[in-house]
Amino acid sequence: MIEVRLHGRGGQGAVTSAELMALAAISTGKYAQAFPSFGPERRGAPVMAFLRVSDTPIKTREKIYNPNLVVVLDPSLLAIMNIEAGIAEDGTVVVNTQMLPEEVKEKFNLRSKVATVDATTIAREILKVPITNTTMLGSLVRVSGAVPLESLEEPIIARFGPALGEKNFSACKRAYGETRLMQ
């Protein structure tokens, strides 16, 4: 089972990211849970969303305390909170930034492996808005291998409609290819 924590700001779609991943995993026959951090929602405030993906039925209703992966949709969060809190020993942090993984690791003194992708640029170019939730899914799939990339196409199109959905999936695919892993 992999456990993922997504960090974003209210309105950036972190919850939708977790949902779409869960739907993709379930459509391939796997088991998944996606849930928000339960509470009042405020646009712009730091928010978290959670995801579990497993080959076997998931027996737990606990929160996620030791994620294998942490996805950061908004790089400004790195400076204001400990996004590595509880991360598993061999965990990876996936960050939306123009910086290289090594630079992020050094600048924010992270102990985990780091992967980066310039999701904001990809989203601006393809979607014309800096909303990176579907784009970051490409990186999450690349780093986790939790689901095949193609399995995201159907849930993304179901969520956003054919025209906008295809664009979102294109952004997702491009992020998959452009994700930079640490050497």
Place this chain on the structure above:
Amino acid sequence: MGKRVGMEVSIAAAEAVALIDVDVVAAYPITPQTHIVEHLSELVANGHLDAEFVPVESEHSAMSVCVGAAAAGARTFTSTSSQGYALMVEICYIASSMRLPIVMAVVNRALSAPISIWNDHSDMMLARDTGWIQTVAENGQEVVDLLIHAYRVAEDHRVLLPVMVNLDGFIVSHVIEPIELPSKEEVQKYLPPYKPLLKLDPKSPVTMGPVGVPEIYTEVKKAQDEAIKNSKKVILEAWEEFAKHFGRVYKPVETYRCEDAEIVILLMGSIAETAMRAIDTMRERGKRVGLARLRLFRPFPVEELVSVLKPVKAVAVIDRALGFNGYTGPLCAEVKTVLFNHALTPYVWNYIAGLGGRDVTVENFVEMVEMLEERAARKEPMGYEIINVRE
């Protein structure tokens, strides 16, 4: 044929209600409400469900509309939570006394104060004596299945009582998870159209819910008490039929690794899943621990509990609400009554866990079992404690 889908549990509950083909949905559409009635209003508005959706001005009115609609012979549904449920309780008593087969999904949440929107079983305990049949789901699949089961039980002429399906707020209601959603044909085969025994009909007038003078009130209540006692048989039958139709087997008390268990954790709701994971860990260390989860809360599954608890040395009863009586949580009080009536004397410790959205973890369960063993060993007088309190 049914299909396996990924879906938020609240949405799946609404989809199940649409498959059941209800006639009337009455709900108060703001906090504390869930996506269940939000999605139902969409299904009615876009024509997927041919029903009357009544957006009322309070939960008290929501249940009042259900009472009126059910009395007129309609298949009715509503859903609520916490404070809304509290406001509804007055009419809940009327629904059961009038023997109206209303079904309600209760998304269990804490009661104020302090203001909380988070999960516990305070609201379930508030309405435990309303005379409704009550089932408690562990996960999204059970929410769907228990809703379908609820109508079959409620509308059976041997029962004619309202049924609540309880599900944990947020940790079930807001989670996207895999669910087998049956087809409408499959549901219709299991659940025939509702045929009211009596209904309000201008052509054949009857009076429902009149004054019960002292000469008749006791007899009416005795009849109602017999009805809920006798409902158990129909509840079991309906689960047997459910297994034949859908392949999923349900019992009043679900057990996990209880076969040779010396210690049993007893609880209700979705934290059973976390408990199972804790039991697997403890079993690896050689501890003989099992789980008993009440799926049926009203009527109380006495025989099933006795057979599970008979061979057991110690029981940890987990309550998710306080009794404020200074000596026990509400679920534990009932479990102890069963034990006493059957002359069973395991050591029982009552833990109050997961109030107002406080997480109950695998580690918590392991600790609760360890503390239970220690207390039993030193013969500490039985009692209760609230766990996970920050000092």
